[in-house]
Amino acid sequence: MIENRPILTVFTHIIMILGVALIALPIWITFVAASHDEIRMLQAPIPMLPGSHFVENFKQALFGAGLSGDQTPVWRMLLNSLAMALMISFGKISISLISAFAIVYFKFPFRMGFFWMIFITLMLPVEVRILPTFEVVANLGMLNSYWGLSIPLIASATATFMFRQVFLTIPDEMLESARIDGAGPMRFFWDILLPLSRTNIAALFVILFIFGWNQYLWPLLITTDTDMTTIVMSIKQMLESAEQSPQWNIIMMTALLAMLPPILVVVGMQKLFVQGLTETDK
């Protein structure tokens, strides 16, 4: 610190604590709501301190029938979300790795044409082409399947760019010596490129897992079968059913369960998360 001003330091901490409180307030209220019984959550004002029904609500939300009229149990939705998030992140990482490898390490006709084709996908977020993409998926018979949930989202310009950048920084001598030792292209890819880009892959995985888990519009469109509902989607239906049977304790517990996995990933892998964020957006 440049100057010693104890009052300013105290003030700084006060502001930071206020900021944290402001940011954490919504989740605190959610947590409190998830820890009371149903009756208490119908009396205004709602409590601000946690109650004693947390474990009970947890069990009811996770294994019970959930809310009335909603047959899919929450654990099933969590599994659907997990499958979708993992398929999207692994899919994106693998196809981006191999296409970046082809573009950087091979000289072949239409190389730049392919590169620009991938680049353009960057400009077409799913929100702007929902109807025609939905038609394609419907015609391919991929509605209500994990394939339909994940494959249309796994083309990735940003990931391809990032791996291209990483590969370009790898010294040429690596390839030269690998070739002298008699390694073919795929051997070089597996034994040298992949190990060298390990941290980049991990960092990207953190970002993509969150991206995949938090998908909303796409699953909403292509899943009509309640068995395929993802946890993030289910919140909307629960809020709608809250008009008739406001079981806020269960709704908020489900919301808590829905945001917990990505939050754990961000907090647990903070360093990789920050690296992934700054790399993919630059």
Place this chain on the structure above:
Amino acid sequence: MLKRVHFPSSPLPYLLVAPQIIITLVFFMWPASQALYQSLLVEDAFGLSTEFVWFENFTYLASDSHYLDAFWRTAIFSFLVAFMSMSVALILAGFADRVIKGATVYRTLLIWPYAVAPVLAGALWVFMFNPTLGIFPYLLDMIGVNWNHYLNGTQAMGLVIAAAAWKQVAYNFLFYLAAMQSIPRGVIEAAAIDGAGPVKRFTTIIIPLVSPTTFFLLVINLVYAFFETFGIIHVVTQGGPAASTTILVYKVFNDGFVGLDLGGSAAQSVVLMVIVIVMTMVQFKYVEKKVEY
């Protein structure tokens, strides 16, 4: 672009790019061209016949007051979301930059909203502002404000903006903090020796020096507010009351899937695509030559 040492041409590179290219063609190129094509068609009310009408859908959009309202509403919404989340993040980062003890703890506690899905962020805020149960309507009632975002369009807009901005603070905070920590300490020390206090240094040195980050974040936040806030709107207000929170992305969805106006929805998609392309180009231009002062 290409490595100086590389492999010769063979079928292998084609196989390697094939998965990415096939997915791009099937799920990106083809739907985008369909959107372009459909935007030139008009379908009758029963879906029996379609007519090629050139740019009629677009001229209709340009004269449709609902669409133009949605356009301006989106602009105001996006700028307010960007402004609020960026200014809160800037101030917090400014203070966090001064913290020595516990800096990582604060960072951890501030970044997690990034992981919350927009629709969940919306659900949390709609619960806090529930007119009969929520804590904020209860507090607002004490000072004589009657809160009901189901009836009051301005309040609904305010709620949607707050939820969208809240979620984005984490992201902006990380980038601002990184930018501030990369400012050479010598510059700050020199200003301190010249007698500039903390506030003066923040406004005249730190803010100008992080302006490249500000510009970058502005583009990112506008794109976020334009496209990724769909979930928030869908869960909090569903575009209402009386279309007062219908932004462009929500309107494309609503007109296409609920209203089944295929041509009109496709024309709106094309307008959105143009907006994304312009924004992406601005962003790339920035990446190429950073704004320097």
